[in-house]
Amino acid sequence: MHRSLNQSSLEESRIRRSARTVCEFEEYFSCDEILMLSERTPVVVSKEVSRLGFLDPSSDEENLKKNTKLELPLWLAKHLYNMYCVDIQLPEAFSSYSVNVMRADSSIVDLKRLQPNYYQVGRQLMALLPAEAQQISDLLVTTYKGRFRKIFDCAQNADIKETDKVTSSFDNEERAMFFEGQKVQLDLQRWRDRSQRNKINTADLVVNHRKRKREALRETNSSTA
Amino acid sequence: MSDNSDNEVEELSSAAQVAQRFQEWWISERNCPVLLPYQGELVDCLLDQLDHMRQGLAQLKASDLRAGLHRLEVERIQYLINDYLRSRLKKIHKFLPQRPAPDMNVLLSDQERTFIDDVVNATFKHFHASALSQMPTGMQQLSLPERAEERDHYVFCRVKKAAPGVMVDADSIVDFDVAKSSQSAGHLLGSNTSSQASTNDDELRKKTPVPVVLWKNADVMRWLKRCCADQHTMYAHLFLEHDITGRSLVRMNECSLEKMGITNPDHKSELFREILKLKLKSDILEIKDLERAGADQSRPSSN
Amino acid sequence: MTSLADQGLSLVKEILRCPDYLQPMREDALRNIFEEMRALNEANQKDVRLISAADSERSDGAPDVHVVLYVRHQLLLRLRRCIMAYLDGRLKVIREFRWAFGPVLTKDLKANMTDGEQKWFIDYSASLGRYMSSIGETGVDLLQHSKPPKSLYVEVRVLEDYGDFETEDGQVVVLAKNSTHFLERSQCEKLIRQGVLEHVVT
Numbered sequence: 001m002h003r004s005l006n007q008s009s010l011e012e013s014r015i016r017r018s019a020r021t022v023c024e025f026e027e028y029f030s031c032d033e034i035l036m037l038s039e040r041t042p043v044v045v046s047k048e049v050s051r052l053g054f055l056d057p058s059s060d061e062e063n064l065k066k067n068t069k070l071e072l073p074l075w076l077a078k079h080l081y082n083m084y085c086v087d088i089q090l091p092e093a094f095s096s097y098s099v100n101v102m103r104a105d106s107s108i109v110d111l112k113r114l115q116p117n118y119y120q121v122g123r124q125l126m127a128l129l130p131a132e133a134q135q136i137s138d139l140l141v142t143t144y145k146g147r148f149r150k151i152f153d154c155a156q157n158a159d160i161k162e163t164d165k166v167t168s169s170f171d172n173e174e175r176a177m178f179f180e181g182q183k184v185q186l187d188l189q190r191w192r193d194r195s196q197r198n199k200i201n202t203a204d205l206v207v208n209h210r211k212r213k214r215e216a217l218r219e220t221n222s223s224t225a
Numbered sequence: 226m227s228d229n230s231d232n233e234v235e236e237l238s239s240a241a242q243v244a245q246r247f248q249e250w251w252i253s254e255r256n257c258p259v260l261l262p263y264q265g266e267l268v269d270c271l272l273d274q275l276d277h278m279r280q281g282l283a284q285l286k287a288s289d290l291r292a293g294l295h296r297l298e299v300e301r302i303q304y305l306i307n308d309y310l311r312s313r314l315k316k317i318h319k320f321l322p323q324r325p326a327p328d329m330n331v332l333l334s335d336q337e338r339t340f341i342d343d344v345v346n347a348t349f350k351h352f353h354a355s356a357l358s359q360m361p362t363g364m365q366q367l368s369l370p371e372r373a374e375e376r377d378h379y380v381f382c383r384v385k386k387a388a389p390g391v392m393v394d395a396d397s398i399v400d401f402d403v404a405k406s407s408q409s410a411g412h413l414l415g416s417n418t419s420s421q422a423s424t425n426d427d428e429l430r431k432k433t434p435v436p437v438v439l440w441k442n443a444d445v446m447r448w449l450k451r452c453c454a455d456q457h458t459m460y461a462h463l464f465l466e467h468d469i470t471g472r473s474l475v476r477m478n479e480c481s482l483e484k485m486g487i488t489n490p491d492h493k494s495e496l497f498r499e500i501l502k503l504k505l506k507s508d509i510l511e512i513k514d515l516e517r518a519g520a521d522q523s524r525p526s527s528n
Numbered sequence: 529m530t531s532l533a534d535q536g537l538s539l540v541k542e543i544l545r546c547p548d549y550l551q552p553m554r555e556d557a558l559r560n561i562f563e564e565m566r567a568l569n570e571a572n573q574k575d576v577r578l579i580s581a582a583d584s585e586r587s588d589g590a591p592d593v594h595v596v597l598y599v600r601h602q603l604l605l606r607l608r609r610c611i612m613a614y615l616d617g618r619l620k621v622i623r624e625f626r627w628a629f630g631p632v633l634t635k636d637l638k639a640n641m642t643d644g645e646q647k648w649f650i651d652y653s654a655s656l657g658r659y660m661s662s663i664g665e666t667g668v669d670l671l672q673h674s675k676p677p678k679s680l681y682v683e684v685r686v687l688e689d690y691g692d693f694e695t696e697d698g699q700v701v702v703l704a705k706n707s708t709h710f711l712e713r714s715q716c717e718k719l720i721r722q723g724v725l726e727h728v729v730t
Contacts, residue, residue: 027372028323028369028609028612028613029322029323029612029613029616029617030613031540031541031543031544031613031614031617032544034537034540034609034610034613035537035540035541035544038533038537049595049596050592050593050595050596051593051595051596052595052596052599055532055599072532073532073533075602075606076532076599076602076603076606079598079599079602080595080599083595083598085595126458127458130458130459133455133458133459134455137454137455137458195729195730196729198675198676198678198729199675199727199729200674200675200682200713200717200720200721200727201720201721201727202720202721202722202723202726203627203628203629203721203722203723204548204628205548205624205625205627205628205629206628206629206721206722206723207723208548208549209549209637210723212549213636268663268664269664272663272664272665272666272668273664273665276665276666293680296680297677297679297680300673300677300680300713300714301676301677303668303672303673304673304675304676304677306668307668307669307670307672307673307674308673308674310663310668310670311670314659314670318623322616322619336659336662336663337659339658339659339662340655340656340658340659343651343654343655343658344651344652344655347648347651347652347655348616348619348648350648350651351615351619351644351645351647351648352612352615352616354644355615355642355644355645356558356562356611356612356615357608359562360562360565360608361565361566361568361569361604363569363604364565364569364604364605364608367608367612
């Protein structure tokens with residue numbers, strides 16, 4: 001059952017790398033996942049690669065030189081990492097500076113600006129960088145612990161008109177969680193109101209469609225006037 | 226205890242019992258994030274009843290007071306059926322246009338399978354006509370893996386029958402008791418466990434866990450992910466690579482862990498501790514089973 | 529080529545921006561991406577020919593192009609995935625049309641749908657219809673009975689002129705805008721969902 005255990009360390013690392021690429025596609029059609037995999041990731045080129053110079057916008061060389069520092073979309077960084085062409089660096093959001101900030105008070109950090117898919121990118125990096133995996137994992141938990149209460153509180157209590165303002169610093173998963181919480185809160189309110197409870201409502205899509213139609217009509221009217 | 230569950234559906238004689246049983250499935254289907262087995266017999270049985278009731282209603286005079294009550298009952302049952310089917314379609318729509326994994330086939334009805342086939346075919350026809358046909362030849366074939374449902378969600382469960390010592394996902398053992406007070410005990414369980422449990426009987430009843438020695442590699446990977454999340458990220462590939470099954474897992478020692486390639490002494494001993502714990506738990510389960518079997522035999526066979 | 533599938537990403541972002549509204553199909557963006565894919569594919573085929581030529585001559589002079597081949601291939605796959613997610617995202621909106629508006633769409637709903645998408649809507653609608661009619665002896669209408677029933681009759685106000693409406697017992701009611709009626713719930717539920725009537729609760 002056990003394969004021969006005295007493989008060279010290179011062979012082992014090859015297996016480890018190919019094993020990691022197994023979790024490539026979770027949901028092929030998921031727009032969120034595609035967006036997440038497009039986030040910029042800093043890499044350092046670990047060997048000269050011919051004809052890949054076009055990846056470095058700051059140089060006209062045909063080949064990609066060793067030790068060049070680049071920012072690549074995460075999906076491409078992953079593929080080049082698997083080809084032994086680049087080493088992946090920790091993005092700013094996971095640097096030791098960020099660790100200190102998150103420990104102090106993660107709830108004031110603007111995650112949307114820092115790393116809009118913070119938790120998911122973090123999990124991807126954990127799989128790519130086994131040496132830093134533990135540190136990233138701790139960081140994700142610390143960050144989430146510090147922010148959860150605020151998200152929860154906002155979802156329960158924030159004025160619906162202020163939704164954009166409140167969610168402006170949330171990471172994408174946090175936003176989804178916020179909207180879920182807000183929806184539950186609204187459902188509860190509607191249920192408490194006995195008269196609304198059994199009301200058959202117009203389908204949301206129909207309501208939205210009407211609204212847009214009216215707006216479009218108003219626009220054409222004002223432009224012709 | 227288990228041999229009377231097969232003919233339970235036939236035992237449900239009265240319409241009220243069928244409706245009651247179906248209502249339980251409807252609640253579970255609505256609240257469970259993954260598909261539960263389709264209750265075709267109950268649905269057909271209820272629809273038959275609705276037909277009868279509607280025919281009966283046609284003969285009643287509109288002014289008859291009973292007519293209104295009967296009609297409301299018809300509407301109520303129709304709502305249950307429709308909402309049940311809608312809940313299922315909603316879950317099916319989540320994985321479309323990918324086909325469901327083969328192990329989900331047993332959960333789906335024939336009609337649902339036909340529907341999925343129809344929609345997948347129409348969708349890929351559309352993809353081909355509007356995009357794939359205009360791509361380079363090598364790109365035109367899009368073959369996607371089947372989609373398995375995410376089974377790691379947690380769900381709330383109400384215990385209907387006492388079931389001591391249910392193994393919940395290999396890392397904890399829970400005694401399910403029907404609470405003595407009117408308030409039933411609530412439990413938070415992984416939906417995988419609960420959907421299996423609810424397969425046996427509408428809601429939770431005792432689920433016989435797969436003994437560790439019979440675990441396949443996939444079960445071991447699941448255990449590793451759940452019990453030693455950190456180790457999982459670092460060493461999952463090793464467990465996969467060496468095709469570690471439950472039987473080989475319980476025989477592991479620190480030496481064999483090192484041979485596998487886990488050289489860090491802290492990681493090694495931590496993993497070994499978890500393996501020991503798992504061994505202990507499965508032993509406890511086995512003892513409990515033996516004790517229960519002994520107790521059942523000594524009891525007079527009134528059941 | 530330096531765009532690294534940014535065009536595809538912009539399509540995906542559009543889907544995320546309007547999850548419940550159908551924008552016009554971005555035909556020109558799609559055409560550009562197809563063009564980009566063709567260029568990538570040609571470049572790859574050229575390099576493949578180069579490699580096989582180098583192999584047959586056993587010369588080591590040719591540059592190692594395996595990585596660039598691989599990167600171009602991944603770019604192609606990435607672009608394809610973006611387009612697929614875009615098309616699928618649009619179909620998801622169109623699918624909801626079936627559940628909200630029913631099997632027949634008005635002209636303004638069809639306005640932003642391509643011919644292919646209209647065809648798909650008909651196919652989807654038919655599949656759903658077949659599914660619904662295959663349940664039990666007589667079939668069920670899943671667009672009906674969306675809320676637990678509390679009463680047989682409901683009071684409704686008409687939101688837009690609908691014209692004559694024949695109830696099950698053969699009576700004809702004129703649904704004129706702003707008039708109110710007391711109708712059997714099961715018969716008017718769809719019209720409420722479609723926004724023709726409003727359920728009046730007191």
